[in-house]
Amino acid sequence: MTIETVINVDLDGPRINRHVYGHFAEHLGRGIYGGFYVGEDSDVPNVGGIRLDVVEALRDLNIPNLRWPGGCFADEYHWRDGIGPKDRRPTMVNTHWGGVEENNHFGTHEFMALCELLGAEPYISGNVGSGTVREMSEWVEYLTRDGDSPMARLRKAHGRDQPWQVRFWGLGNEAWGCGGNMTAEHYGQEARRYGTYCRDYGDNRLYKIAAGANADDYAWTETLMKQVGHLGCQRVRSTAYHALSVHYYTITGPTWEEKGSATVFDTGEYYTTMAAAAGVEQVLAGHAAVMDCYDPNRTVGLVLDEWGTWFDVARGTHPGFLFQQNTLRDALVASVHFDIFHRHADRLVMANIAQTVNVLQAMILTDPDSQAMVLTPTYHVFWMNRDHQDATSLRVDHRTAPPTRPVGDTTLTTVSMSASRKDGRLLVSLSNLDAAKAAEVEIDLRGGGVERVDALILTAAALPDHNTPQAPSVVAPRRYDGVSVTGDRLRVHLPAASFVTVSGALTRPA
Incomplete structure (x- = not known):
């Protein structure tokens, strides 16, 4: 989905x-x-x-x-x-x-x-x-x-x-x-x-x-x-x-x-x-x-x-x-x-x-x-x-409800997002909290497109992974190519248990 x-x-x-x-x-x-x-x-x-x-x-x-x-x-x-x-x-x-x-x-x-x-x-x-x-x-x-x-x-x-x-x-x-x-x-x-x-x-x-x-x-x-x-x-x-x-x-x-x-x-x-x-x-x-x-x-x-x-x-x-x-x-x-x-x-x-x-x-x-x-x-x-x-915060509206899962007596939404605009650039932050399943997100950018997109990802092989003096970069950001732009649409693949940021120049900045 x-x-x-x-x-x-x-x-x-x-x-x-x-x-x-x-x-x-x-x-x-x-x-x-x-x-x-x-x-x-x-x-x-x-x-x-x-x-x-x-x-x-x-x-x-x-x-x-x-x-x-x-x-x-x-x-x-x-x-x-x-x-x-x-x-x-x-x-x-x-x-x-x-x-x-x-x-x-x-x-x-x-x-x-x-x-x-x-x-x-x-x-x-x-x-x-x-x-x-x-x-x-x-x-x-x-x-x-x-x-x-x-x-x-x-x-x-x-x-x-x-x-x-x-x-x-x-x-x-x-x-x-x-x-x-x-x-x-x-x-x-x-x-x-x-x-x-x-x-x-x-x-x-x-x-x-x-x-x-x-x-x-x-x-x-x-x-x-x-x-x-x-x-x-x-x-x-x-x-x-x-x-x-x-x-x-x-x-x-x-x-x-x-x-x-x-x-x-x-x-x-x-x-x-x-x-x-x-x-x-x-x-x-x-x-x-x-x-x-x-x-x-x-x-x-x-x-x-x-x-x-x-x-x-x-x-x-x-x-x-x-x-x-x-x-x-x-x-x-x-x-x-x-x-x-x-x-x-x-x-x-x-x-x-x-x-x-x-x-x-x-x-x-x-x-x-x-x-x-x-x-x-x-x-x-x-x-x-x-x-x-x-930055100026931008509202994020979902046409398709993000996935959820029951946790005790509450429900956890497993994809989280926010976005902002500053100095003619867009920054979108996305988290996939599902520990096992990847997610696909397609963003319809209205009122402006985006170009020269840069993406970073923070994830690891296992949830308990951490950094130590002996291994200081086990969990560290790296360039990410799981993002594509077609016209005014931004598509992001979110691996399980990952945090991704996508930034780019707005082609028609407000």
Whole structure:
């Protein structure tokens, strides 16, 4: 069966915000130390202790933003402990992640230097759980105020004359859990209070993000939306915060304690994972629907600032460090997520995969013994999709319903697609989630043809295949010739368990 599809390349959808390709780096396991930061005395090439090969790899993704210092760690992090001479910085215990000692050698200045090297915007999560309003207010002043003030003088004393530009600011993290175990009503008031004292200095304009719901807790979102608007209101009345976050992890094991192996799984477990990944669509749609009731003009953003797979830690590694391998299955989880993000571009303004290096569904793994750097299958999905950033989304309509299969009490659509247009070029992303059957897709391009088509494919011999220092390219993109163009029709052969991108110049661009 051929799946017949229509893409109107001359009909604009909402812009895909580049920030949905955002990242997340927490003080967790080897995410910061041994991942991003190796120290100035390391034999690994670095600038100020920041590992250069990791920076270069992420720059190739056009990384738009990086969230830091957490996560749960954010609500026990006190920023003054991470400034000044490293040998004078106090240590602390990272109670959330392994009970290890944190030396605070990677702090505010190091993070901002990392963002400058990456060309990425910083997204800082402030401490609401164990911090104070004054502490957060002074951190904003330290980072962004020019001229003469107590915090500006302190920043200059530590070697930074000019303020930084910091737009994205998180008002805590997971306030319903590790960020304070608050009720939605209590946190809503706290968010308004903290947000009030996070000031704009000079030309720096904060975009304040309230700590939102866990997965499908729509009541939490409604409570926060009541703080900024009224039912049917055409304008937002409060600017204490500009967006709400939500967290959604793809977890497929029978219990939280038994989430399943990242590399040893059968086909049934694979399909369960893919169905769970596809479930993010209902979650985003649900929160958007609640937000629409109070903000029909969609002035408040939705931010999915933690997403990704969460399996059991790799055998022999620290249980609190959340290190897991990354297989073809993880890549397809990512590709499906991005199709969904593109469909919700009218409300979703940012998303941050958890996490960038050595933690959960990472882009990059670094080997602690050989110091080798490995690009994961998930990294390659980000790279293949990078031209969707800030592109105009295009609606994909199926004349022939894509194939489905039952998975537990739900139904999984096994072919996923999205498309966009930017700078006179078309980019179509296609995933075949069927583990055994190939699929044929024929796309009717209306309002414009395409020429000089380039195609890439990401697949592997087996679903658990992954990359290691010894075999770094087992799952890697390659040129693909399973695509043909006839007039305004694009035909794509999708092998089983594959991700394909097709790009080309539009002959009659809008």
